[in-house]
Amino acid sequence: MHTPVLMVDLKTLDPRMLQAMEPAAVAELATRMLTELATQGAQLQQHEQRAQRYEREIQFKDAKLEKITFELARLKAWKFGARTERLDATQRQMFEDTAAEDEADLQAQLLALQGEATTPAAQTPARAPRRQKLPEHLRRIEHRHDPADTTCGCGQPMQRVGEDVSERLDIVPAEFIVHRHVRGKWACRCCQTLVQEPVAPQVVDKGLPTAGLVAHTLVSRFVDHVPYYRQEQINARSGVHTPRSTLASWAGAGGAALTPLYEALRVFVLSARVLHADETPVALLDPGAGKTRKAYVWAYARGAFDPIPAVVYNFAAGRAGRYPIEFLGRWSGTLTCDDYAGYGALLKLHARIEAGCLAHARRKFDELAKAGASPVAAQAMQRIAWLYRIEQEVADADSAQRLLARRERSVPLWNELHVWLRRQRGQVPDGGGIAAAIDYSLRRWDALGRFLQDGNVAIDNNHIENLMRPWAMGRKAWLFAGSELAGQRAAMVMSLVQSARLNGHEPWAYLRDVLKRLLEHPNHRIDELLPHRWKPAV
Template sequence: MLRMPGELATSIDPKSLPAQVVALIGRLQQQAQVHAQELARRDREIAWAHVKIDKLNFEVARLRRWKFDAKTEAMTASQRLLFAETMIEDEASLRAKLAEMQAGLPQVPKTPKALRAKPRRQALPEHLERVEHRHEPEDTHCPNTDCGRPMQRIGEDVSEKLDIVPARFFVHRHIYGKWACKCCQQLRQEPAEPDVVDGGIPAAGLVAHTLISRFVDHLRYYRQEPINARSGVHTPRSTLATWGGAGGAALEPLYELHRRFILSCRVLHADETPLPLLDPGAGKTKKAYVWAWARSHHDPHPGVVYEFCLGRGSQYPVAFLGGKGPPAHEPAWNGTLITDQYAAYNAVLDAKIYPQRKSAACAAHARRRFEELSRGGDSASAVATEALRRWARIYHAEAAFAEMGHDERRQARQSVSKPLWDELEVWLKLQRTQVLDGTKIAEAIDYSLNAWGQLTLHLDDGAVALDNNLIERQIKPWKLGAKNWLFAGSALAGQRAAVVMSLVQSAKLNGLDPWAYLRDVLARIHSHPSHRLEELLPHRWRPA
């Protein structure tokens, strides 16, 4: 009977072999052990190298998209999913729990899709002036030579063409009559109306137009100058800058009241964005920041306020939310703050210092990390794609609660959204056991799990929004403006821009025409009683 080599080796007594053979066998065994250890080490290095290569491929693909593809937050991820050894017991437990939760999951209310309407031209607004042009035949007799009788008008066809007249300048002539008593030598005359620019030529409407052109249409003063010149009005850029400065200064008292109104809401959205600031001494620009604070997305009186700051440190939100002392005493703000988890907000949300404040995280930021990994075609992450499907169910449910009150929304979230969030948490924990540390998909999962308490805070408070998209939309005008302004000329100019844009953007949030609002406010603010100045805030304003 033949024996295998291994069996033969085990049947030989090493003591019966010569000493040289035993020594040779020992050396070979040691070499085999060293080779095995070396192979294991190389396998670990190769596995780690694959992880690093995938991370680099992801970054290279994203840079290529930034350079060549359409500009969008969601970029294709050139990364394949790497699976580690599964933890069998944990996986079985999590899968069983996930299956149990899915079985008892309530149905998300489905909104019936409206039938897709055929594209058609919208009717022109009714409030526009109509200039009629009549078109009738020169001869209204029957063209038939055998008839020639007069024809009767049986109807008409009407077509409308939209036209425009460029900005039309006109002059207000204020005539102040003088009345004198010849007997008493008394003179009476109405006092001059207060102007936005003391002793200047612009009326409130022109100052408002200048500010709207700069801060809403993002036209720099040197571009406004030739536009006005086409109407035969000479307005040097230095003059326009003077008008803009005077208009911003006139609005500062209203801005302070508006800031207090924003802080009166117990749920706030917060975000910040860089803005180049001219540094004359260095001959270049430096980075400043605009901090944005908005009332809750679900608040019936929307509003946003901006603050221009020289940095991005925690001292700025601490000062903004910290209240003020005498003479204008203002208590520190308390409530729920919705942020993107930037570290600077930790100082204002420290539970030991501010026990009445709560932190809520933005679900859109968590979702966006998976979206980046789901747009790679064949190389897209399967986990990220499935995560997006689960996020879509959560957002679909939230959309059904949009018109509800705070209490009703909280109850709906508890019955419909909470099971979806619980299922997502279990699923994320399960997937985390199957991906290698250091991969992009692992980072996306960790981001959500590490902020789970803040992400789900809205389930217990109907006034808290699901994400921070509201404040991100209010940041976009600054990004558009920076592309045209290039930089803020000074810290004072930056704060003046924050004053104007706070009121203008809040007016837009309340459905107002920003020019009509600003024109009326600038015309009234100097003569309006100071104790009733709140009547000019965007959410309370009524035209004079």
């Protein structure tokens, strides 16, 4: 009797065994071998794909490490370079604050890439400044951290043999609080086992501030526009010593922690079919040249009628069209924007539709009407006012009702305005202000009338212009951004706090809670912390 095929070990198969087998057994064996070869081939392909993925991840991390290392080296070169002597006192103070922010931000990113939980000893300054003891008059809230079960695995009760006490500084607006963490040590004398609750992760590792104090520093800086030197003076009135360099480093660490949430907010904003876009200049300090140059903050907000509002800002070194192209990626939909030429190339990509801003056209007539320079301008203002009156009446309607009202009431007025403008243009002389105002409206006519074709599109771009006002206020307090990294960090914080405001949240309460939860929150559930989905931790 021949050996059953299923009992044959393919690794020890001998040619003589094949000769002794019946043809049917050989065929079955061959089928088995082909199946195993196919399985091995599929496994090999999976291994190759996994290896390629790991290689891409390593290349990405290496590139990011190289970039961060370069940024740190350049930061040190600027910090100690002779050219910084050209800066005046205000510029030097701003640069030092920004340098502290950037260094903390880059170090946090570097540690995250290296997968380290604490700062390596090699990176710790040889002579770290001695930390001042927290004032005794501050209210202290004691938190005790003990194991839920103090019975050893051997069955014997464990004995408390000591404790570690650490203090972290927190703030309730207008009041500093010291959280006193007492982590009891429990030991089993039988097993010589020591049990102690681990230290919870913090935004500033081994630092004094809680998430609440980091959030307060960020809100004071980017919402209330209080420079660090003034925050230092305010804190000193409570007997708390917080040098502006320390505040800047806290803000840098906070910005690094908020980066994943900012990226999730960006994805959410770009999921909208209707967007508003605008840009505003911000002075950027160039320490290498000892002066400032012009940079820009670009803003992108979900449509004015979107039931879930959100805005995201992006800091860019210039105003070229490539910046919004890079930021929007493959987004497609209707973009409400002004007549800036930089949007031209952007709108030609990915089936994007342009919607103009009637407020821009109106302002050109308004300037002439207020100056009494043209009776035509006053008439144009009146005709445009009729359209805005209809918009006010349908502002709370749904998209379908709004579109229906526009078609029945606004379209006839719009067509009359078009005929009237063309007739007036033939009667006014070239080169005058009223001719320029009419030419602007006629040239942008299709884009300006886009709101008549889509109930989700607004009549103007005032929605995003209102969301730009905090930057205008900030410019007066900041004077300029200290670096591109500082500018983008400001854009991240402003994106989150302004979106929180749009959703009815208090900025400090929101930032405090998400900074506390981000360090242990699963990355695949990061959307739960976005302003429109956020619920305070119980």
